[in-house]
Amino acid sequence: MRRVRPPLALVAPAVLAVVFLLLPLAGVLARTPWSTLPSRIVSPEVGGALMLSLTVSGWALLVSLVLGVPLAWLLARADFPGKAFVRCLVMLPMVLPPTVAGVALLQGYGRRGLAGGPLEEWTGVTLPFSTAGAVVASAFVAMPFLVISLEGALAGLHPRYEETAMSLGASPLRVFRTITVPMVAPGLLAGAALCWARALGEFGATITFAGNLPGVTQTLPLQVYLLLQDDPEGATAVSLLLLVIATAVLLALRGRWLGAGGHAAGRGGRGRGGRLGVRRPDADVPPWPTGSGAGPDAQVPGPAGTGARAPGPGLPYAGRTGTDGPSNGVPLPRAHTAPGRTSTAPASPDRPVTDAEDPRTGLPEPGLPRSGLSGTGTRPDVDAAYPAAPRTQKPKPGPPQDGPPTVRARPGTDPDPRDRYPLRATVTGAVDLVLDVPAGTTVAVVGPNGAGKTTLLRALLGITPRAVARPLALGDGDIAHVPAHRRRIAWVPQDGALFPHLTAVANAAYGLRAQGVPRAEALRAARAHLDELGVGHLARRRPEGLSGGQAQRVALARALAARPQLLLLDEPLAALDQSAKASVRQALRRRLAGFRGVCLLVTHDPVEAVSLADRVLVLEDGAAVQYAAPAELAGRPRSPWVARMLGRNAWPGTPVAEGALLLDGGARLAAAEPLPEGTRAALAVAGPEAVALHPARPDGDADNAWPGTVREITAQGGRLRVRVAGGGPEAVAELTPAAVAGLGLAEGVPVWVSVPPKEVTLVPTGGSPYPPDGV
Secondary structure (H helix, E strand, O other), X not given: OOOOOOOHHHHHHHHHHHHHHHHHHHHHHHHOOHHHHHHHHOOHHHHHHHHHHHHHHHHHHHHHHHHHHHHHHHHHHOOOOOHHHHHHHHHHHHHOOHHHHHHHHHHHHOOOXXXXXXXXXXXXXXXXXXXXXXXXXXXXXXHHHHHHHHHHHHHOOOOHHHHHXXXXXXXXXXXXXXXXXXXXXXXXXXXXXXXXXXXXXXOHXXXXXXXXXXXXXXXXXXXXXXXXXXXXXXXXXXXXXXXXXXXXXXXXXXXXXXXXXXXXXXXXHOOOOOHHHOOOOOOOOOOOOOOOOOOOOOOOOOOOOOOOOOOOOOOOXXXXXXXXXXXXXXXXXXXXXXXXXXXXXXXOOOOOEEEEEOOOOOOEEEEEEEOEOOOOOOOOOOOOOOOOOOOOOOOOOOOOOEOOOOOOOOOOOOOOOOOOOOEEEEEEEOOEEEEEEOOOOEEEEEOOOOOOHHHHHHHHHOOOOOEEEEEEEEOOXXXXXXOHHHOOEEEEOOOOOOOOOOOXXXXXXXXXXXXXXXXXHHHHHHHHHHHHOOOHHHXXXXXXXXXXXXXXXXXXXXXXXXXXXXXXXXXXXXXXXXXXXXXXXXXXXHHHHOOOOEEEEEOOOHHHHHHHOOEEEEEEOOEXXXXXXXXXXXXXXXXXXXXXXXXXXXXXXEEEEOOEEEEOOOOEEEOOOOOOOOOOOEEEEEOHHHOEEEOOOOOOOHHHEEEEEEEEEEEEOOEEEEEEEOOOOOEEEEEXXXXXXXXXXXXXXEEEEEOOHHHOEEEEOOOOOOOOOOO
């Protein structure tokens, strides 16, 4: 990066500022009696004052940590009446003159103060002119440095890490201890160091409130004050000692206190701007055009009645630039039913391993077996009954297990393997819908940006004020009033939210550990889940050493290992390249095949929705538009957004005659099959391969032809997609390159659009989004 020469108008005042600050410190160094410095520093008076200063500042730091850390968390995480006043109160000791702070302490904690009199009467403790009083004075002026620094660090830590930990079963106190504190450790350490340094140098409040009693309250700053009267050189020598200590503290911080919050978030947060949001060129760039649908496990036969279509230009990734929507490939649902569905995906081969994790470190321990992967394509569900072996029993050498090993939680927390957990919920607020989903069902939640998909998941978790799920039943019980960490709902947010201070295997084991599973068993189960998703070899790495796709697989393994009753996946495969998506989809299908709860999968990828889901829920503006099987959705979409996502043309309109629709733009469109009686609004759907373009008005049915202008031509596999707009409804036609060349099509060329009535499907819109046969 090329350096920019700073302007002289800024450099000159900055240099003067440095000189202004440096001269007094240089004066101390120049006037220090270097020849007698050692003897002065080790004198009994200075030594006693130094020990008392360390004692007082240490206790002041402890008091500040005990009281200030919870206060900083409250200011950063909670909204309550009078919050601005509390923050002002915290900062007030930083701007008060020290003697004013001492007077305030006397009026509050003195013998005649508001609290000092009752304190002495009830406990016999007198704070003024005592070492305890010196501690109180130092804590009063030093605590704000800790609170303000830590509040900034907490404000820079995105709450999704704490929310994710709660969804894995960790109580709020455990989340604070195991997630929040480690992630804001740089800010906490910086604040603690500043707090201690400020307490060490406190003078005004101490001498006013606690006095200047040798051996009781006479700290080093007070010793300097006394030496100035009789021994100026001795005062300079002791001042140098304090200066060296303060300088050492500031150098150790290395500027962290200026941006502790950002440092913590950047080091551990890795939100959208961090490493987890950066795709590694060799691992996360698709080997073919994004969303082409030609991935290894993409299935793209068209629905019955729509004609044969080429499987190559399949399903594009939502939001792909250069096109108006996907190609004509419309996938069929996977060949299984819920509940009790089975997967036909190829299984991973057995991989025997001869090491297991040490329960103390989480690292491989030679001589102990680690479970391998199943080679049968089916595996026991993680919610199966767990063996009742003693907690202290160590794993014995033996053959690898088939699938992730069973683990045992605290008594009373193990799910019964015979239990099933259907989802019944009424969500109100920013999202307004009713869910009644049988156990064993995977529901893909799709919709445009801002439709409320993530809000729906967060409402089920109970971590958003924008919407509430009440009642909320998993199985037989209503859990609407149950705290988030006890709902048994696992959540994978969009960026994975891996805990940066934990390794991949420790991340995956976090939910089990929060549920009381012994460490060794939790680590073995976590390692097996990582193996199943193809990242077992990365178990010892921290998130900063993972690519975006690898981190997303670890997050998925963490959620699956937590044995949830409801699984919420918010675009869990978005960070994966196409080949990785295929393998992870296969592993996820195997896991969901035996899942006894419900899985809600938010996605913008049609391949994910079709290959993983039994039902698709379409949301728009916080309301359900359609809830249907993937095949029904592909053949008769009720939302223009969904139709375009699937690569089809969609024109909303009003019925005007039997089998005719008056489109919103004024054109008429006829279809071969009429609408049901009483239909007030409908959607005309046609594939892009059914749209024909003509240089002049075509002969035949005038209802299904209108003029337009070519706006864009893009490549889609071996064909070209032509978007036409203006003069009539916008349409997308899919033609061969030869046809485009023969028509002389280019941007700005006028054309006529026609659609045969037999290729148009009219779908009623409005009314209930749910099928008449129920969910």
